[in-house]
Amino acid sequence: MADWGPMAGIVKNTLALLRAPGNAVAFTVRSRVRWSRGKAELQNESKERLFDHLPTPRWAEAGADEQRMCADYGLEALRARSTCLVYAENLALLQAMERVCSGLELPVGSDGALRAADVGCGVFQYATALQRFLARGGMGAPRRAILRGIEIDGHGVYRDGHSRADYARAHAALAGDDVHFQVGDFAALPIPEQDVITMWFPFVERYALLQWGLPLSLFDPTRLVERAVATVRPGGLLFVANQTEREAETTKAMLRSLPAEHVRTVSIATDLVPYADKTAGRIASVWRRC
Numbered sequence: 405m406a407d408w409g410p411m412a413g414i415v416k417n418t419l420a421l422l423r424a425p426g427n428a429v430a431f432t433v434r435s436r437v438r439w440s441r442g443k444a445e446l447q448n449e450s451k452e453r454l455f456d457h458l459p460t461p462r463w464a465e466a467g468a469d470e471q472r473m474c475a476d477y478g479l480e481a482l483r484a485r486s487t488c489l490v491y492a493e494n495l496a497l498l499q500a501m502e503r504v505c506s507g508l509e510l511p512v513g514s515d516g517a518l519r520a521a522d523v524g525c526g527v528f529q530y531a532t533a534l535q536r537f538l539a540r541g542g543m544g545a546p547r548r549a550i551l552r553g554i555e556i557d558g559h560g561v562y563r564d565g566h567s568r569a570d571y572a573r574a575h576a577a578l579a580g581d582d583v584h585f586q587v588g589d590f591a592a593l594p595i596p597e598q599d600v601i602t603m604w605f606p607f608v609e610r611y612a613l614l615q616w617g618l619p620l621s622l623f624d625p626t627r628l629v630e631r632a633v634a635t636v637r638p639g640g641l642l643f644v645a646n647q648t649e650r651e652a653e654t655t656k657a658m659l660r661s662l663p664a665e666h667v668r669t670v671s672i673a674t675d676l677v678p679y680a681d682k683t684a685g686r687i688a689s690v691w692r693r694c
Contacts, residue, residue, distance in 0.1 A: 421614065428619035434559040438587075444570040446578060449487045457678045466676060473498050477536035485578060486529075492677045494533035497604075500672035501537040504643065504688045508667070509543040511599045511640050517548040520600035523590045523632060524607075525553035528572035531579040538600060539582075550582045552595075557618055558587030591627050597637040603628075604645045608654045612647070629658045636664075636693040645672060645688040652687040664691040 455466045473495055474483060482494060512518045518538050525531075531553060538549035553576060558569035569587050576585040586593075607613035608625040636642050642664060646652040652669070659666070669689040674680060 421610075423614050423617075424620050427614060427617050428621065430617065431557065431619050431622075434557075434561070438559050439561055440559075440567050440570055441565045442570065444564075444566040444574040446485045446490075446571075446574050447487055448485050451483060451488060451491060454488050454492060455676075457680070458675060462675065469499075469676075470495055477533065477540055479532065479536065481578060482532040489678070490529045494530050496672075496674045496676045496683075497530045497533040498537055498541075499674055499676060500645065500686075500688055501534075501541055501643075503670045503672060504668065504690050505537075505542045507543065508641075508690070510538065510541070510545075510547070511637075512544070512547050513599060517550055518599045519550045519596075520552070520602065521590070521595060521598050521635065522551065522553045523601060523603045523628070524605075525555050525572065525585070527568050528553040528555070528575045528585055530604075531572075531575045531583050531585075534602065535579045535583050548582065551579070551584070553583070553585045554590045554593065554595075555585070555587055556589050556622065557616070560617065589622075591624070591631045595635055597640070598635055599637060599640045600643070601632045601636050601640070602643045603632060605647050606644065606655070608646070608651050608658075625654070626658055629655065630662060633659070633662045633664050633691075633693060638693050640693045641667075642691040642693065643688065644691070645686060648685040649687060652689065656689065659691055663694040665694055667692055 454470065455463045458466055473479065477498060479494065483491060510518055520538055522534060531551070535549055535551045538551060540546050553572060555568065555572060558567065558572065560568045569585070572585045576583045606625065606628060607616065607618070607623065610620065610623055613623050614620070632642055644655055646655055667690040669687060672686045672688045673683045677683065
C-alpha cells in the first residue's frame with residue numbers, strides 16, 4: 405500500500421496557502437475597523453460533569469486534582485463564571501506549569517512583584533490560571549504577579565457580535581486587577597523588561613498561522629523569539645509551549661543561538677480536556693535569560 409503521509413502533508417500545506425490572500429485582506433479590514441460590541445458576558449456551566457470524557461477510575465483522580473487546584477490557586481470565581489471547556493483548559497494550563505516549574509523559583513523584581521507578558525494570548529481564556537500560578541506557584545510563593553496578555557489579531561468577530569478583544573478583556577477582568585489585555589504586535593510594542601515571558605503555541609510553522617487566519621506577512625518566528633528573549637530581563641524566564649515535537653525542535657534551534665540557557669523540557673499532554681488526543685504531542689520548555 406502506498407505511503408500517503410508526505411503527500412498528505414504537501415496537500416494540506418498547499419490548501420493552507422490558498423487561504424493566504426483572503427487572510428491578508430480580512431486581517432487588514434478587521435485591524436482597521438477595530439470592531440467592539442463592548443463588555444462581553446462570560447457564560448457559566450455546571451461543573452458536575454466536567455470529566456465525563458474520562459473512564460471512571462481516572463474521573464475520580466481528576467476530580468481530586470480539580471479540587472486541589474481550585475483551592476491552591478483560588479479558582480472559585482473562574483469556576484462560577486466559565487464553561488466546562490474554559491475551566492478545563494485553565495486546569496490543564498496549571499497542570500502544565502506545575503510540571504515545567506517543578507523545583508523552580510520564579511523571578512521577581514526589586515519590589516517583590518513578578519511582571520509577566522503572555523505573547524499571542526488569543527481570547528485569553530486562561531488568564532486566571534496563568535496569573536494565579538505566577539502568583540502562587542513554584543518555589544518562593546506567594547508574590548504579586550502582574551500579567552499582560554498581548555494578541556495581534558484581537559478584532560475578529562464572533563457570532564454574537566463581540567470581538568476577540570471583548571472576550572479577552574472579560575477574561576482579564578475576571579482574573580483580577582493585576583491582569584491586563586492589549587491588542588498589538590508584540591515584536592513591535594514598546595514593552596519594558598519582564599521577569600517572565602510565556603508563549604503558548606506560537607506560530608513557528610506557516611500552516612498553523614494560516615489556519616488561524618493571519619497573513620503570511622506576519623510569519624516571522626525568528627523575530628518573535630528574538631524579541632521574547634530580549635524582553636526577558638537577565639535571570640528571568642521564558643516559557644514556550646509547542647503543539648508537536650517538530651515545532652519544539654524548531655523553537656529550540658532558534659533559542660540555542662540566543663542568550664538563553666535551557667532549563668528543562670517536559671511533556672504537557674493532558675487528559676483534563678475533552679480533546680486529550682490532540683494534546684499528545686504537546687511539549688513545554690523553560691529558558692533562563694543569560
